Amino acid sequence: MEEIDEAHEKIVTDFLGGAHAKKGIGCEGCHGGDPKAEDASDAMDPEVGYIGIPARHEIPAMCAKCHADPNYMRAYNPNISTDQYSKYLISGHGKRLTKSHDSKVAVCTSCHGTHDIKSSNEPSSSTYVMNIPFTCAKCHGDSTYMAGRNIPTNQFEEYVQSVHGEALLKKGDRSAPSCAGCHGSHEARRPDPQGVANTCAQCHSYNRELFIASPHKAAHEKHKYPECEVCHGNHNIKKTSDDLLVSESLGVCQKCHDPGTKGMVAALTMRAAIDSLSYSIENAKRLVELVRTYGMNTEDPEYQLRQAHDKLVQSRALIHTFTPDKVSLVALEGKTIAVQAEDQGKEILEQYNFRRRGFIFSVIVILVLSALLTVKIRSLGRHIG
Amino acid sequence: MPSKYFDIAKISRYLHHRLPIGETKEILKSKEVPVHKFSLFYYLGGICLYLLIVQVITGILLLLYYSPTEDSAYQSVKFIMTKVSFGWLVRSIHAWSSNLLIGALFVHFFSTFLLKAYRPPREFTWMSGMMLLLICFGLGFTGYLLPWNELAFFATKVGTEIMSAIPLVGDTLKEFLRGGPNVTGVTLTRFFALHIWVLPLSLAMLAGLHLLLVQRHGMSRPMSVEVKQKRSMPFLPHFLLRDLNVWLLFLAALITLSFYFPTHLGEPADPLAPTPLGIKPEWYFLFMFQLLKLLPSHILGIEGEHLGILGLGLIGLLIFLVPFLDRNSAQGKKSPLLTTIGWTMLAVFVALTLWGVLE
Numbered sequence: 001m002e003e004i005d006e007a008h009e010k011i012v013t014d015f016l017g018g019a020h021a022k023k024g025i026g027c028e029g030c031h032g033g034d035p036k037a038e039d040a041s042d043a044m045d046p047e048v049g050y051i052g053i054p055a056r057h058e059i060p061a062m063c064a065k066c067h068a069d070p071n072y073m074r075a076y077n078p079n080i081s082t083d084q085y086s087k088y089l090i091s092g093h094g095k096r097l098t099k100s101h102d103s104k105v106a107v108c109t110s111c112h113g114t115h116d117i118k119s120s121n122e123p124s125s126s127t128y129v130m131n132i133p134f135t136c137a138k139c140h141g142d143s144t145y146m147a148g149r150n151i152p153t154n155q156f157e158e159y160v161q162s163v164h165g166e167a168l169l170k171k172g173d174r175s176a177p178s179c180a181g182c183h184g185s186h187e188a189r190r191p192d193p194q195g196v197a198n199t200c201a202q203c204h205s206y207n208r209e210l211f212i213a214s215p216h217k218a219a220h221e222k223h224k225y226p227e228c229e230v231c232h233g234n235h236n237i238k239k240t241s242d243d244l245l246v247s248e249s250l251g252v253c254q255k256c257h258d259p260g261t262k263g264m265v266a267a268l269t270m271r272a273a274i275d276s277l278s279y280s281i282e283n284a285k286r287l288v289e290l291v292r293t294y295g296m297n298t299e300d301p302e303y304q305l306r307q308a309h310d311k312l313v314q315s316r317a318l319i320h321t322f323t324p325d326k327v328s329l330v331a332l333e334g335k336t337i338a339v340q341a342e343d344q345g346k347e348i349l350e351q352y353n354f355r356r357r358g359f360i361f362s363v364i365v366i367l368v369l370s371a372l373l374t375v376k377i378r379s380l381g382r383h384i385g
Numbered sequence: 386m387p388s389k390y391f392d393i394a395k396i397s398r399y400l401h402h403r404l405p406i407g408e409t410k411e412i413l414k415s416k417e418v419p420v421h422k423f424s425l426f427y428y429l430g431g432i433c434l435y436l437l438i439v440q441v442i443t444g445i446l447l448l449l450y451y452s453p454t455e456d457s458a459y460q461s462v463k464f465i466m467t468k469v470s471f472g473w474l475v476r477s478i479h480a481w482s483s484n485l486l487i488g489a490l491f492v493h494f495f496s497t498f499l500l501k502a503y504r505p506p507r508e509f510t511w512m513s514g515m516m517l518l519l520i521c522f523g524l525g526f527t528g529y530l531l532p533w534n535e536l537a538f539f540a541t542k543v544g545t546e547i548m549s550a551i552p553l554v555g556d557t558l559k560e561f562l563r564g565g566p567n568v569t570g571v572t573l574t575r576f577f578a579l580h581i582w583v584l585p586l587s588l589a590m591l592a593g594l595h596l597l598l599v600q601r602h603g604m605s606r607p608m609s610v611e612v613k614q615k616r617s618m619p620f621l622p623h624f625l626l627r628d629l630n631v632w633l634l635f636l637a638a639l640i641t642l643s644f645y646f647p648t649h650l651g652e653p654a655d656p657l658a659p660t661p662l663g664i665k666p667e668w669y670f671l672f673m674f675q676l677l678k679l680l681p682s683h684i685l686g687i688e689g690e691h692l693g694i695l696g697l698g699l700i701g702l703l704i705f706l707v708p709f710l711d712r713n714s715a716q717g718k719k720s721p722l723l724t725t726i727g728w729t730m731l732a733v734f735v736a737l738t739l740w741g742v743l744e
Binding site for chain 2: 295297299300355356359362363366367369370373374376377380
């Protein structure tokens with residue numbers, strides 16, 4: 001009895017800290033019954049609508065009674081969406097629940113919690129953007145729980161090490177995608193192979209435009225390749241580098257294109273153009289940094305270096321056109337700017353050398369004058385009276 | 386044979402007849418500089434004068450390109466630093482000579498105080514010197530804002546804010562200097578006017594009076610050496626040549642400092658940006674800044690900062706009037722209390738400044 005009381009007490013504490021209690025909704029909101037009844041048996045009488053603990057498969061429909069009713073919900077939050085249930089029904093989770101009658105598949109409480117449901121804006125909520133990967137991993141990272149389903153369980157480990165995972169979980173960049181960023185939340189499902197570019201384009205829209213206009217789009221459609229994922233991967237997307245284009249260990253072009261083929265020649269040409277620009281920028285940067293340590297003003301070449309770097313970023317993005325001429329043209333523009341920055345750096349270095357020569361010369365002249373004056377002073381004698 | 390148009394003797398006679406050249410020569414010829422173990426301190430006045438001349442010359446050169454408005458000040462300094470021939474050198478020498486000048490003034494102040502050179506009849510020489518020190522503080526404070534960079538902007542903001550702690554007139558003085566409640570382009574214009582007109586003009590008049598008084602009374606001989614043999618050397622040419630030699634060495638020092646530690650341009654001032662962490666005033670204000678930081682928020686019900694400013698003002702006033710307060714020195718007797726006060730002030734000044742710099 002004491003244990004039951006303790007469990008109940010925890011439920012009450014959790015509930016009071018949750019979003020529903022804050023809006024004035026009591027236990028009867030989900031469990032039914034009559035909260036005004038004086039006697040417990042009257043309050044929990046099925047005659048007055050008491051349903052007790054709802055069955056797991058009934059939970060989505062139970063939550064939807066309120067959350068799918070725009071008229072009811074506007075009293076609490078006029079801006080809240082009410083399409084969660086309809087989205088859930090078409091999600092991977094919803095389909096398994098309704099069609100396959102999978103008793104372990106996620107329902108509302110799996111992600112949002114039961115009595116301690118909090119607004120997803122609260123950092124302690126299980127659906128707060130930075131907590132979502134951990135919430136999803138509770139099931140999707142548990143190989144025992146996921147047994148019998150044809151999906152891997154290492155997504156979380158891969159995501160944590162990916163560029164997105166690092167941005168969200170290590171750097172705290174809340175604009176970086178969590179699981180829901182790509183899969184959706186209530187409508188969560190595996191993206192269609194032909195829709196991957198659209199999923200990535202939620203953030204990387206320019207790259208998508210370039211990809212769609214490129215010859216790769218038709219090839220990917222023909223072979224039903226999952227677009228961006230073919231080169232960049234999915235959960236373990238790493239920070240891109242030029243090595244991704246052509247390199248022994250990381251190169252992705254060589255996975256499909258054999259050496260000497262048109263595709264591989266294009267990859268090598270693009271890599272050469274980008275390498276040439278990177279090399280010019282590095283050279284100029286070294287010189288500019290050197291003269292800056294001498295205390296010289298390097299604002300102008302630094303501005304040019306920023307422009308050259310912009311061109312480098314632009315040429316790297318243009319790889320998604322898979323057209324070497326476009327990449328080379330922008331890379332060449334960047335290289336011209338980088339060379340100008342290096343020339344300015346050389347000019348500043350020459351100014352510095354001129355100053356140094358002037359400094360040495362003037363100090364020598366002054367010291368010689370001082371020495372001559374000292375000789376003159378000595379020749380006068382001390383004349384101390 | 387003298388030229389028809391360039392007869393030096395004739396020109397000399399012409400000038401001698403119209404200007405007090407002869408009298409000046411006589412005065413300088415008869416001028417003597419005492420020689421003793423503290424004679425080195427006699428060069429400080431000359432060093433200050435020399436650095437002041439460097440300030441005026443480099444200041445005028447900077448004025449050729451500087452533009453004192455909110456929109457153009459930073460850009461004009463950038464232009465001086467990057468496009469004007471030797472502009473970087475002129476600006477660096479101007480900044481370094483101002484720092485060396487204030488440093489030399491501090492040494493001059495402490496040496497004069499400790500050697501009791503303020504004793505009669507040099508009371509006014511002392512007082513004019515103190516006022517010159519204050520004017521140089523003002524020149525340093527107003528000049529610091531003129532490049533209109535981030536550091537200058539916020540240092541001025543903090544510096545003028547401290548002024549509001551002066552009882553009764555603090556807020557009015559702060560608003561007067563800022564030209565409003567905040568540091569804006571109006572403040573820049575005011576500081577520019579103070580920096581190139583009001584303060585230099587006051588300084589020129591006071592420096593003239595100070596030099597006149599030094600000529601009138603001659604160099605003070607410390608009491609500890611006064612009773613011993615009174616040795617001296619002629620000012621012309623012995624001391625003057627030594628002075629010139631020191632000036633040459635200071636010129637070499639200025640060029641070296643400007644080359645190895647050039648003054649930077651900094652980031653342009655952004656009044657909307659938050660105050661950067663660790664903002665500090667120039668080194669010569671650090672002792673006051675650190676002292677005010679040491680005080681508790683309230684002392685005997687009065688705000689600590691207000692009391693601190695009042696205390697510093699009172700100490701300044703007592704130092705200003707020290708020739709009249711130090712009766713022992715005036716009568717040629719030893720004054721151990723003032724010597725102890727002098728050394729304490731020096732120790733506190735050095736300790737607080739070092740603390741501020743290293744913090």
